[in-house]
Amino acid sequence: MSGIVIKNLNVWFDGAEERVNAVKNTNLKIVQGESFGLVGESGSGKSTILRALTGLIPTWSGEMNVTGERLGRHRTRQFYKKVQMVFQDPYAALHPRHSVDQLLSETLRLHGFSNVDRRIEKLLDNVGLGPTFRFRYPHQLSGGQRQRVAIARALAPEPEILLLDEPTSALDVSVQAEILNLLDDLRRAHKLTYLMVSHDLAVVGHMCKRIAVMQMGEIVEIMTIEQMRDLNPQHPYSRHLLESSLGYKRQKEQVPQKP
Amino acid sequence: MTWLEVDNLWVKFPTRNGIFEAVRGISFSLGEERLGIVGESGAGKSMTGRAILQLIRKPGQVSANHISLDGDDLLKMSKQEIRKIRGQRISMVMQDPKFSLNPVMTVGEQMMESYMLLGKKSRSEVRNKVVEALEAVAIRDPSRVFNAYPHELSGGMGQRVMIAMMLIPDPDILIADEPTSALDVSVQMQVLGILDKLVQERGMGLIFISHDLSLVSSFCDRVLIMYAGRIVEVCVADKLHEATHPYTRGLLKSLPRLDTPQERLAVLTRDPEWARAESVSGVK
Numbered sequence: 001m002s003g004i005v006i007k008n009l010n011v012w013f014d015g016a017e018e019r020v021n022a023v024k025n026t027n028l029k030i031v032q033g034e035s036f037g038l039v040g041e042s043g044s045g046k047s048t049i050l051r052a053l054t055g056l057i058p059t060w061s062g063e064m065n066v067t068g069e070r071l072g073r074h075r076t077r078q079f080y081k082k083v084q085m086v087f088q089d090p091y092a093a094l095h096p097r098h099s100v101d102q103l104l105s106e107t108l109r110l111h112g113f114s115n116v117d118r119r120i121e122k123l124l125d126n127v128g129l130g131p132t133f134r135f136r137y138p139h140q141l142s143g144g145q146r147q148r149v150a151i152a153r154a155l156a157p158e159p160e161i162l163l164l165d166e167p168t169s170a171l172d173v174s175v176q177a178e179i180l181n182l183l184d185d186l187r188r189a190h191k192l193t194y195l196m197v198s199h200d201l202a203v204v205g206h207m208c209k210r211i212a213v214m215q216m217g218e219i220v221e222i223m224t225i226e227q228m229r230d231l232n233p234q235h236p237y238s239r240h241l242l243e244s245s246l247g248y249k250r251q252k253e254q255v256p257q258k259p
Numbered sequence: 260m261t262w263l264e265v266d267n268l269w270v271k272f273p274t275r276n277g278i279f280e281a282v283r284g285i286s287f288s289l290g291e292e293r294l295g296i297v298g299e300s301g302a303g304k305s306m307t308g309r310a311i312l313q314l315i316r317k318p319g320q321v322s323a324n325h326i327s328l329d330g331d332d333l334l335k336m337s338k339q340e341i342r343k344i345r346g347q348r349i350s351m352v353m354q355d356p357k358f359s360l361n362p363v364m365t366v367g368e369q370m371m372e373s374y375m376l377l378g379k380k381s382r383s384e385v386r387n388k389v390v391e392a393l394e395a396v397a398i399r400d401p402s403r404v405f406n407a408y409p410h411e412l413s414g415g416m417g418q419r420v421m422i423a424m425m426l427i428p429d430p431d432i433l434i435a436d437e438p439t440s441a442l443d444v445s446v447q448m449q450v451l452g453i454l455d456k457l458v459q460e461r462g463m464g465l466i467f468i469s470h471d472l473s474l475v476s477s478f479c480d481r482v483l484i485m486y487a488g489r490i491v492e493v494c495v496a497d498k499l500h501e502a503t504h505p506y507t508r509g510l511l512k513s514l515p516r517l518d519t520p521q522e523r524l525a526v527l528t529r530d531p532e533w534a535r536a537e538s539v540s541g542v543k
Contacts, residue, residue, distance in 0.1 A: 041443035042414070143300075172299040172470060177513035177524035184523070199443060206515035206524070229517060244444040246517065247477030248451050 002068070003032040003161055003193040004053070009062035011045070011052045022048040023060075024217040032067070032160070035187060035194040037204035039241065040214030046197045048217075050163045053195075054085050067160060081111055084154035088166040090146035094138040100124070100149050101134045107156040123152040126189075128182060144175035151182065155190070164196040168203060180206060201245040205229065213238040262431050262464040263289040263311070263349075264542070266324040270306045270488075273318050281306040281319075283488035287541025289432065289464045293455075294541075295479035295496060296468045299510075303488040304468045308434045311466075312345050328432070346373065350425035354437040356417025360409040367405035370424050377428055392423040396453050415446035422453060432464045433457075440469065451478055472499065472510055483541045484510075487534035493541050506533050 011023040023045040030036045038046040052060045055075035064071040066083060087093040094103060104123055108116045121131055127148040138146055147167065154162055167183070168176040180203065187194060198204045204211055205225055213221045213235065221235040233239050243249075270282040282303040287294070296304045310321045313333065326333045328348060333341065353359045361369050370389045371382070386405075393401035396419040409417060418438060425433060435454065439447040455478070458465050469475050475482055476499035484492045484507050492504040502508060509527035 041445060173472070173510055174299065174513045174527035177515075178526050180515065181524055181526065201444075202515040202517050205517050206521070225520075229520065240445060242517075244448045247473050248448060248455075249477070250455065 002029060002065070003034065004028065004030040004195060005063075005065040006049070006053075007063040009049070009052065009060060009064060011048050011057055011060040013057075013059065022217055023052070026062075026217075026219055028212065028219065030193065030195060032193050033191055034210070035196065035208045037208035037211035038195070038197045038214060039199065039201060039204055039211055041199065041241075043216075044214040045217040046214050047165050050085065050165055050195065050197055053163060054083065055079075077111070081157045082159055083161045083163065084157060084159040085163040085165065086147075086150055086154050086167050089170050090143055090150050091138075091170070093150050094146055096138055099135050099137050100141075103149065103153055104156055107153050111157040113156075119156070123156060126155060126186065127152045128178075142175075143171050144178060147171065147175075147179055148182065151179075151186070155186065158190075159192070161193045161195065164194060166198055167196070169198070169200065176203070183207065201228070201242060213241060261288050261290050261543075262328065264325070264327045265307075265311065266326070268307065268310060268323040268326065269321070270303070270310050270315060271320045271322075273320075280488055282310065283538065285483075285485075285488075285490050285538050285541070287483060287490070287493075288543050289466060290543060291458070291462045291464055292481060293458055293465045293467055293479040293496075295475035295482040296466065296485060297470060297472055297475050297482060298485035299470060301487075302485040304470075304485055305436050307485075308351065308436050308466060308468050311434065312349055312351060313341055314351075346425070346430075347377065347428040348430055349432040349434065350428070350430040351434040351436065352418075352421050352425050352438045355441050356409065356412075356414060356421050359421055360417060362409055364408075365405070366407055366409065366412070366420050370405075370420070370427065373424055374427050388427065392427050393420070395426070396420075396423045397449065398423075415442050415450065418442060418446075418450055419453065422450070426457060429461065430463065432466070434466045434468070436468045437470070438467075439474075440471065447474075472514065476500070481541075481543070489534070489536070489538040490541055491533060491536070491539060493539055504533075505530065 006026060006028040009023055009026045013020045013022060038049065040046050051057045053064060101120060104120045105116050108119055113119055120134060124131060124133060129145065129148055168179050171179060186192060196204060196207055205228060208225060210222065210224050211228065212219045215237045221233055221238045223233055227233065228242065231242060233242060266286045267284050268282055269284055272279045272281060296307060298304050309315050311326060313321065315321050323334060328344065333344065367389055371385050374385050374388060390401045390405060393404055398404050398416065398419055412420065439450050442450060454465060457463055467479055476496050479496040482494045482496050482499055483490050486506050492502055492507050494502050500511065512525035513527050515524060
């Protein structure tokens with residue numbers, strides 16, 4: 001069964017002078033239970049796809065299906081029960097004046113769950129935080145702990161699909177390892193589908209089975225992780241991206257420019 | 260030759276709960292080389308960079324046996340003398356161009372301003388020099404960028420403008436604090452290429468502060484690894500993977516790698532002993 005199917009998706013932003021086409025004619029198919037990565041430089045449209053999916057951008061055309069259901073202009077509560085998003089910056093994503101308990105119980109109540117108390121304890125346990133964290137405020141947590149809370153909140157409605165927008169780029173490498181391991185465990189335990197955006201190919205390579213490379217609003221190549229590890233992408237831009245992420249090379253002709 | 264020598268540097272901040280020591284007695288030297296300083300947030304890397312230029316604000320305190328530039332102790336200098344050093348013999352590039360450029364001045368105006376400080380020259384002379392500097396950092400359309408405001412530039416361009424601005428006075432030392440972490444990988448390589456060229460052509464000393472281990476090991480000559488305000492290990496950069504300190508090893512192992520897939524990433528367990536151990540000397 002298919003998790004996310006996107007056909008001919010166009011997303012644009014109307015500026016004062018001209019229209020910016022952020023995503024152009026994109027097709028994507030992500031199977032349920034798969035972990036799929038979107039990579040590319042900033043401004044290539046990877047986050048825009050996630051935001052269009054969750055209904056944060058109204059100006060789009062084409063077709064988007066999530067677990068067989070075709071998406072319209074507005075997202076229903078049922079949609080948010082199935083699809084949740086984790087944002088890049090855990091410092092900005094949590095309300096500074098709500099305690100962890102308030103953050104989680106609000107989401108749970110919105111989705112009509114009973115026995116909120118027990119669920120909060122279970123959610124905190126799921127993301128590796130003890131019950132002592134329940135009445136803390138975000139400023140009393142480290143970056144990694146905040147991201148764990150953000151993940152717990154995303155898990156609260158028991159979704160099938162998690163959209164991950166650079167979930168570890170604001171974190172130190174040792175904390176990044178913990179969060180990536182946690183996401184891996186959760187995916188297995190809850191049979192989740194991941195659509196993950198990152199500019200770090202090593203992170204995507206660790207988490208995902210297939211990746212799509214984006215450049216200037218278009219998907220230029222979809223490849224498997226094995227293809228990427230063999231350093232064998234077909235498109236010149238993917239090759240360039242891959243080479244850049246292998247580290248700095250001295251005295252070599254740098255950077256082919258965009259076509 | 261050695262440009263800079265730092266001996267037993269401490270940076271302290273008094274807080275309500277006693278004195279917080281951000282940097283705890285580190286010593287290192289810098290020659291004509293690319294010296295990397297790596298560590299996690301809070302390790303004291305940026306504080307080290309700022310302390311050298313005395314950019315630590317009160318109530319923060321900087322103390323050291325000496326911080327000498329070519330034999331002159333920066334700590335013994337008056338404010339006026341430090342101002343002559345800052346930006347002219349030692350420059351600093353900060354992490355985010357958004358917060359370091361003046362948003363209500365055009366790029367050209369602010370670059371010219373910093374250049375005029377160096378001495379009396381005619382405006383047209385200065386203008387040419389600025390356009391030249393923009394060309395030196397691979398900006399393709401320097402006259403457009405000259406008249407642009409910072410918000411009209413992309414992150415990579417902004418970062419290059421800052422580098423160009425810092426290089427006009429032809430400094431002996433450049434301190435780059437995470438100069439590329441806000442940039443995309445491809446732009447990152449371009450900016451590194453520019454820095455690299457400048458070190459080689461001008462014989463400059465570069466202090467490269469970063470949290471990215473693989474980047475530092477491929478770009479720098481020597482690396483200081485900082486933990487809890489101390490230097491725990493000093494490595495030759497391309498031998499970083501042979502590092503022996505458990506903290507460095509832990510950091511390296513926690514990185515996902517492109518070439519070798521792992522089932523699970525190793526998680527770093529911290530030993531309180533690391534923070535207590537004496538600082539390793541980074542003097543060459």
